[in-house]
Amino acid sequence: MPADIDPRLTGLAAALGIGLLIGIERERRKGEGPARAAAGLRTFTLASLLGALAMLLGGGATLAVLAAVVGALAIVSYRRSRDDDPGLTTEIALVLTFMLGALAMHDARLATGIGVLVAIALAARSQLHRFVVRVLSEQEVHDGLLLAAAALVILPLLPDRAVDPLGAINPRTLWTLAVLMMAINACGHIALRAAGPALGLSFAGFASGFVSSTATIAAMGAEARRNPALRAGAVSGAVLSSLATVVYLALLLAATSPAVLRAMAVPLLAAGVAAAAYGLLIALRSVRTHDGDTPPPGRPFNPRLALLFAATMGALLLLTAFLTDRYGTGGAGIAAALAGFADAHSASAAVAALQASGRIAAEQAVLPILAAFTTNACSKLIVAVTTGDRGFALQVVPGVLLSVGAAWLTVLI
Numbered sequence: 001m002p003a004d005i006d007p008r009l010t011g012l013a014a015a016l017g018i019g020l021l022i023g024i025e026r027e028r029r030k031g032e033g034p035a036r037a038a039a040g041l042r043t044f045t046l047a048s049l050l051g052a053l054a055m056l057l058g059g060g061a062t063l064a065v066l067a068a069v070v071g072a073l074a075i076v077s078y079r080r081s082r083d084d085d086p087g088l089t090t091e092i093a094l095v096l097t098f099m100l101g102a103l104a105m106h107d108a109r110l111a112t113g114i115g116v117l118v119a120i121a122l123a124a125r126s127q128l129h130r131f132v133v134r135v136l137s138e139q140e141v142h143d144g145l146l147l148a149a150a151a152l153v154i155l156p157l158l159p160d161r162a163v164d165p166l167g168a169i170n171p172r173t174l175w176t177l178a179v180l181m182m183a184i185n186a187c188g189h190i191a192l193r194a195a196g197p198a199l200g201l202s203f204a205g206f207a208s209g210f211v212s213s214t215a216t217i218a219a220m221g222a223e224a225r226r227n228p229a230l231r232a233g234a235v236s237g238a239v240l241s242s243l244a245t246v247v248y249l250a251l252l253l254a255a256t257s258p259a260v261l262r263a264m265a266v267p268l269l270a271a272g273v274a275a276a277a278y279g280l281l282i283a284l285r286s287v288r289t290h291d292g293d294t295p296p297p298g299r300p301f302n303p304r305l306a307l308l309f310a311a312t313m314g315a316l317l318l319l320t321a322f323l324t325d326r327y328g329t330g331g332a333g334i335a336a337a338l339a340g341f342a343d344a345h346s347a348s349a350a351v352a353a354l355q356a357s358g359r360i361a362a363e364q365a366v367l368p369i370l371a372a373f374t375t376n377a378c379s380k381l382i383v384a385v386t387t388g389d390r391g392f393a394l395q396v397v398p399g400v401l402l403s404v405g406a407a408w409l410t411v412l413i
Contacts, residue, residue, distance in 0.1 A: 012052050014108035015101035018115035019048030022097050025122045026090060044097050051101030063102055070098045093122060146303065147186060151179045168318050178310040181215045181222075182303065201230060202283040205237020209244025216241035217380050217396065221388025222305040231391055232285050238384065238392075239279035239399035242377075245344065246272040246403070249373070252345055256352035259362040264369060267407040271373070274406035278399040305387055312386055340372030341379050347372035370407060377404045 023044030047070060054063040074091035096118060104111035121128070158172040187204050201220065208216040217238040224234040250268050253261040339347035348369045355365045377400050384396040 008056060008105070010108050011056075011105035012049070014104035014112050015048045015052035016045065018100050018104060018112060019045035019097055021115055021119045022048075022093060022122065025119050026093065044094065047094055047098045048101035048104075051098040051103075052105050055102045055105040067095070067098060071095055089122070089125070093118065143186070147179070147182050150175075150182065150303075155179060164318070166318065166322060169314055174310045174314050177212075177215060178306040180212055181219050181306045181310075201233035202236040202240055202279065205234075206240040206244050206279075208237075209241030210248050213241040213245040214376070214380050214383055216244075218305070218383045218387045221384055221386075221392050221396075222302050224392035225305070225387070225389045226302060228389065228391065231389075231395075232282055234388070235392060235395040235399070236279050236283040238396045239275055239282065239403075242380070242400055242403050243272055243275040243279060245376075246275065249345060249348055249369075252349050253352050253369075256349050257356040257362070257365070260352040260355050260365045260369070263362040263366050266410045267366070267370060270410045271403045271407040275399065275403040278402055282395065282399075308387065312383060334371075337368070337371035337375045340375035342376075344372045344376035347376075366411060370411065373407060374404055377401070 020041070023041035026044055027041040050066060050070070051063070054066045074094050077091055077094075097115075100111045100115050100118070103114070155172065155175055158175050160170065160172040162168065162170050187208060190204075201223065205216055205220055208219070220234040220238040220241075224231040246268050250261060250264075250272075253264060337347075339350070351360075351365045351368045351372070355362050380400050381397055384400070385393045388396065
């Protein structure tokens, strides 16, 4: 904010914008004639400005008194219109607009952001109502609440420290992986419902691969096991998540060490092209199989498979810690390979950082990074076999191996 602009003017302008934005939306639903709603464009604009002036002139006490007045007016408005519309949306929005006007004097950006979200929620009333009542099934609502409880209730309560002698098992980290798998599976389910079986899972797999390709493969395996008819889309999404791994790795190397990126350019390009070609080939087959199909409601995720995935990753972490403790990590290649079982990106970034600090040459970073990429692929293969059905594993394993083999082939020839 420029120093010559009075912050009070900024707050008042934000309050005016909030009132106008929400008021315009309410005016469109106000109706006409004697039965029209009491609050519209002018009322909401004035309420927002009133909240701003309350903060400007009197602070807490004045704000509390005027908030009570606005609340009383909202109650009068509700008593007048409850026979025609028993909802409380407009009345609550009026009080909220008053409070946002007050907040604008303290934090204009936060207030305007919330105001935009409120206006969007009010404008999308019909779409939200239809989505909740007609589109979502009871099972989907139940699973959504289960995911919220896992992420917002259980996760913060778990200890964020290693609980085993080897220092490998962190309960919060493993539960985060379980939550991540459930969330990815839920996103895939949403994409499946929105884009259809032909493309939904393929797109969801590629997008989720930037978060965790291993978790994405686990989620797609669970989808294939639950609904074998969607196996082709799940396979495509799983393999395309490996493409996201390659893209993310290239971006990470570009930020850490451009010299290492140049040395890894050909292997990464080969791995990415192989994963993309295999995944898109399976996606085209899915399009021919399911073109025009409408996916049924069903479960967004299976909590038991999410727990199995977290347990599998915990076992891999224990194995990595045991090998590190027994054989040490003197060589960059061994260290990167061991770390790659859990995360290829962090291991590769560590190797690239060694080059950036001048401790190794760019060419010396290629083999350790490929080692991390390979052991990470081993984790993906284990997850594909343990979470998906046999048909899923038999199709995903060649795709992952093809991507890794293409990268190694450019180095060995």
